Amino acid sequence: MAQEGTLLSEAHNFVPEDTLSPSDCKGLADVLASVGDKWTIMVVGALSKGSLRYKEIQRRITGISQRMLTLTLKRLECDGIVTRTLYPSVPPRVDYELTELGQTLRGALLPLQRWAAKNKELIANNRSKASSLGES
Amino acid sequence: MAQEGTLLSEAHNFVPEDTLSPSDCKGLADVLASVGDKWTIMVVGALSKGSLRYKEIQRRITGISQRMLTLTLKRLECDGIVTRTLYPSVPPRVDYELTELGQTLRGALLPLQRWAAKNKELIANNRSKASSLGES
DNA sequence: CGGCATCCCGTTGGATACTG
């Protein structure tokens, strides 16, 4: 939670996303390609309430394969967005939790998730209407 | 710009992104997979200042191929996020512009873009440190 | 200029099986 306040008054505020200089936008694209990944977003969302075990995350996200869950978690851990805690018991237990950075990411993701939830039906509707125009 | 105010006080506020019920999160995943696409984000960002011609968008985004630009624009048009205006002159001229829905999407994308811009170096640093741990 | 069609290859990602 930092530098809010000028959130939607874009006219007088010079921000990088308004310039989109080639080199900058490529750097953004890289981060957004990993962080904007759908599984990433869902995992961060799932962990927003607190730490969870591997199996528990998988149960909440429903559609995810263990492959993608593992890959996603490893990348998030590598990026410093989640922490991995192994309890060397038997059977083993592993907890995942958002770091401080992860918490800020979750905050940045919230508006987008809200937007998606609010407009997904509208978009689905737009899609079907648009596709039905070109059918003979 | 609607229903802000309870932005980060999640404890008492029941919002869909905190429940992540299977069916809901799948719907979100679908929208996020298309809207969270890196080219989509860059195109929406490029159009945030106003309408642009096809070639002009391509020039601003630098790395994009005409294939991906065309596909992205068609999907955005299909989703009702951009409008396509053809001027039947010779040579032809086509302008793209954000719809109202597109404007709200851009607003929802801003925090994420800010976050990415602010933390991309930190993440790149985390990555290189993490990867150097497992090299013999 | 704007855009669609085709080829073609690298990557993504699911299914399955095996390990500590």
Add this chain to the structure above:
DNA sequence: CAGTATCCAACGGGATGCCG
């Protein structure tokens, strides 16, 4: 339980060429 490894199908996405 929490992964790792392999196989393989589907998709993404660049390069090229053609059309209105």
